[in-house]
Amino acid sequence: MTEVQVPVSNVVTSTGAGLGRVSRLLRSLTAQPGYTLMRGMARFAWLRQLVTTARRSVHARSRVVYRRQCEARIQDTLFPRLDTARLVKELKESGLAFGLKLPPEIVAAISQYAEKTPCYADRQASCGFTLDQRSEAERILGKPILLAQYFNTIEACPEIAKLATDPVLQTIACDYLGSVPTFVGANLWWTFPVDALASDRDRHAHLFHRDVDDFRFFKFFFYLTDVALGDGAHVCVSGSHQRPPKLSFSDRWNIRRYTDQEITGQYHAVDIHEICGTAGEGFAENTLCIHKGRTPTKAPRLLLQLQYALFDYGAMHDRREDSILRMLL
Numbered sequence: 001m002t003e004v005q006v007p008v009s010n011v012v013t014s015t016g017a018g019l020g021r022v023s024r025l026l027r028s029l030t031a032q033p034g035y036t037l038m039r040g041m042a043r044f045a046w047l048r049q050l051v052t053t054a055r056r057s058v059h060a061r062s063r064v065v066y067r068r069q070c071e072a073r074i075q076d077t078l079f080p081r082l083d084t085a086r087l088v089k090e091l092k093e094s095g096l097a098f099g100l101k102l103p104p105e106i107v108a109a110i111s112q113y114a115e116k117t118p119c120y121a122d123r124q125a126s127c128g129f130t131l132d133q134r135s136e137a138e139r140i141l142g143k144p145i146l147l148a149q150y151f152n153t154i155e156a157c158p159e160i161a162k163l164a165t166d167p168v169l170q171t172i173a174c175d176y177l178g179s180v181p182t183f184v185g186a187n188l189w190w191t192f193p194v195d196a197l198a199s200d201r202d203r204h205a206h207l208f209h210r211d212v213d214d215f216r217f218f219k220f221f222f223y224l225t226d227v228a229l230g231d232g233a234h235v236c237v238s239g240s241h242q243r244p245p246k247l248s249f250s251d252r253w254n255i256r257r258y259t260d261q262e263i264t265g266q267y268h269a270v271d272i273h274e275i276c277g278t279a280g281e282g283f284a285e286n287t288l289c290i291h292k293g294r295t296p297t298k299a300p301r302l303l304l305q306l307q308y309a310l311f312d313y314g315a316m317h318d319r320r321e322d323s324i325l326r327m328l329l
């Protein structure tokens with residue numbers, strides 16, 4: 001996996017207007033109270049630290065048992081040569097750690113699953129299409145499809161289910177979180193090389209941002225297609241989980257999108273990593289770090305993400321009732 005300094009593109013920042021923001025907050029509080037309250041609190045570093053420390057002491061014993069159980073299953077891992085201590089150290093220090101690699105047969109199996117299964121434009125359960133129907137789906141939607149996601153992958157794809165319980169990945173999760181880890185979701189999605197709407201680039205995280213998904217959490221990312229320089233890579237500012245942008249006083253707690261210029265003006269170029277790699281390569285990231293996806297220009301990108309956290313608010317998984325899934329054509 002190679003990471004290089006980013007030649008950043010021009011992006012537009014969107015900020016929600018006051019009243020719209022309040023009504024979104026009220027809707028969110030009704031639909032997902034736990035998640036919404038956590039997002040209010042976990043943007044403050046001292047509260048993240050407090051909850052993480054409390055959880056660590058509550059889980060002191062069960063964490064040892066959990067780690068032993070992982071060790072007992074170590075022969076099942078897909079990552080037998082991974083130096084987990086080095087990876088956890090890097091993840092703690094930089095918020096970003098490299099060195100994961102999926103076996104080719106796992107890449108092939110997940111890719112085959114993706115070829116034959118419908119994916120859903122904009123993560124909308126009513127917008128299903130198969131890859132060979134993409135242009136037709138775009139015609140029906142009346143816009144280029146930037147992102148399409150699969151649903152129920154743990155249930156439908158045994159290789160993804162196997163990864164989610166891999167003993168080495170679980171050990172990393174346990175050591176990084178300092179707690180018995182909670183697996184909160186797998187997400188498998190395409191980003192396509194299209195002239196995307198600005199609103200879709202904002203909605204699908206192609207503008208710099210940071211995630212507040214829990215008091216402590218991180219994600220494994222695996223590329224399932226080759227990702228070349230300038231072509232749809234994930235971009236991360238290492239170390240920024242401990243150094244949020246300080247463009248205005250409210251940036252200490254504000255969660256918003258940032259322009260490329262705002263980020264290049266705040267951080268050293270050497271810390272802004274455009275992560276390229278071949279199919280199968282992966283990395284771990286605390287996405288409290290400033291990050292974004294780049295819109296592909298040539299080749300579609302298929303990405304698998306596995307997320308672990310202290311608590312599960314039910315907001316990150318890809319489960320959808322079969323009864324609500326609809327094909328566009």
Ligand SMILES: O=C(O)CCC(=O)C(=O)O
Binds near residue numbers: 205235287
């Ligand atoms: O598509 C990407 O690389 C960015 C994804 C992202 O923002 C996230 O997974 O939190």
Ligand SMILES: [Fe+2]
Binds near residue numbers: 209210287291
């Ligand atoms: Fe994100």
